[in-house]
Amino acid sequence: MKDPVQSRESADARRRERRTPRRPASILAERWTTVDGIDVFYRESPEPPPGARVMMHLHGFGLSGRYLLPTAALLSDEFHTLVPDLPGFGRSGKAPNSLDVPDLAHAAARFLDDRGIESVTLVGNSMGCPVILEFAHHYPERLERAVLVSPAGGIHNQPLRRAVGQLARDGGREPTRMVGVATPDYLRFGVPSTVRMFRALTQYPTLDRLLALKIPTLVVIGTRDPLMPGPQRVHDVAVRTDNHLLLVVIEGAAHAINFSHPGELAHAIRLFMDDKPITDDPDSPGNAVTYEIHRSEHLPPIGAE
Template sequence: MTADPPGFPARRRRARRLPRRAASALAERWTSVDGVDVFYRESPARPDAATMMHVHGFGLSGRYLLPTAERLRDEFHTLVPDLPGFGRSGRPTDPLDVPDLAHAAARFLDDRDITSATLVGNSMGCPVICEFAHRYPGRVDRAVLVSPAGGAYNQPFRRAVRQLALDGTREPVGLMRVAAPDYLRFGVPSTVRMFRALTRYPSLDRLLALRIPTLVVIGDRDPLMPSPARVAEVAGSTDNHVLVVIIEGAAHAINFSNPGELAHVIRQFMADQPIVDDPDEPGRSRAYEIHRGALHPPRDFSAGA
């Protein structure tokens, strides 16, 4: 087990209060990770179920990930933590950067006695997953990176702010009711520090270096991402295990806005099946592959063809 990062003990402890009303069918619980109170949601663990942990984005808690996580709860042992410093969880003494958050995610799994898991992230959660896989390569079974922002396309800070503002006009109205309390709790100083940490992190290099089956899902209306053609070009720049899927009509917070389509794509990816559109979501959007890495199973294999 690696040493804890400097400043990891909690600066202060929040009262361990559960929400007055449950936000989903997942159980809501508290634990303590390296002295920090961590709030999380969890599905019942079947003995034969693989573990899937959902990792939230910039300034947010895991609550906005619940629409997708809830759809997968019967098939996977599902965990949705608020990482230290975010949401209801306590704040470490010093702010955490991307490697620190990856370490915190690993320590959370240690606390749950879980040796490995599939990690599903959105936005900032994607660099955290890439760092997790870099530091703990034997502990990530598969990676699902949804709207993996945080690279050069989101710099400088004022450009990222404009992109976020535009994205806000493309997301469901209900997202703001979920996200606003999280952003207010996170605060402006933490936002600026976290953005700087993300700009220093080599997200693209880490993603292309992954040696596990990796699904990248992007929306064609996401202002925080380059064009789908550019994403496919970058993903194809080297031999890799990356599979890239577009969800038409989706913006940045796909886990919240398009949970049925995303859960359907994740199921197919987990089963090594070709990605086809969800017949149960007619007329809403369309999901399809735009890149299949050379090291990923070919599309014409027998399973699910």
């Protein structure tokens, strides 16, 4: 049973945080709302273009939406962009009970309800991808397109000790500045919550849900991601679905592609949204190369039958 004094102190702390100005982490506006009695922190395009398609970015486990901002900001000039901290993560408040993947999918839907948004394209990284797949399972009419970046969960990340080892290896492959972004989020999330969420994630039927998708879907993987099987294995899975699926590889990227390779990823997302072949972005610095390894025969535009 929760200590009522601690609960009040926690609520007071969140209210103080809401009143305390912080230096914005990106060009996106920082905002708060309340969903199902939980304070939810999110970022949003300050002035979305008139009639812009809505695009919401969903973070990985233990993290907030902060590390997604490099990619989200690059897309905010064209899309009505939202980057929430899901309940229990980042600066948002915690739910009374621990949330699993289906709970987070429902929470994402209720956040959109609160914002008055009926349909959306979802962009997820790591745990955010199973949340998108579960969202598609429960709310197929609300999901226009899906972008799955480094999708985690399923048999490749089992058992739990294997997933922990994969995550540890990935830490050495991410940019060093990711440490300063991720460490406060992990500390805030806490060890018990990390273990529970990681177990739920590794047991989630990611492959089954992916094969059941019926909307245009972009899957983006990095060649240095230890949490993902190799590109050939991913390609073999991709050809098993008759969904409108596009599979893209970014050479040299690890797991947190939204943070480490925002230019390449944003470029690929723009081309996907416009039903164009994925080509490398000459304006993105570095030696990363982006290319398709699978495209289904037809990727229809949004609203097409």
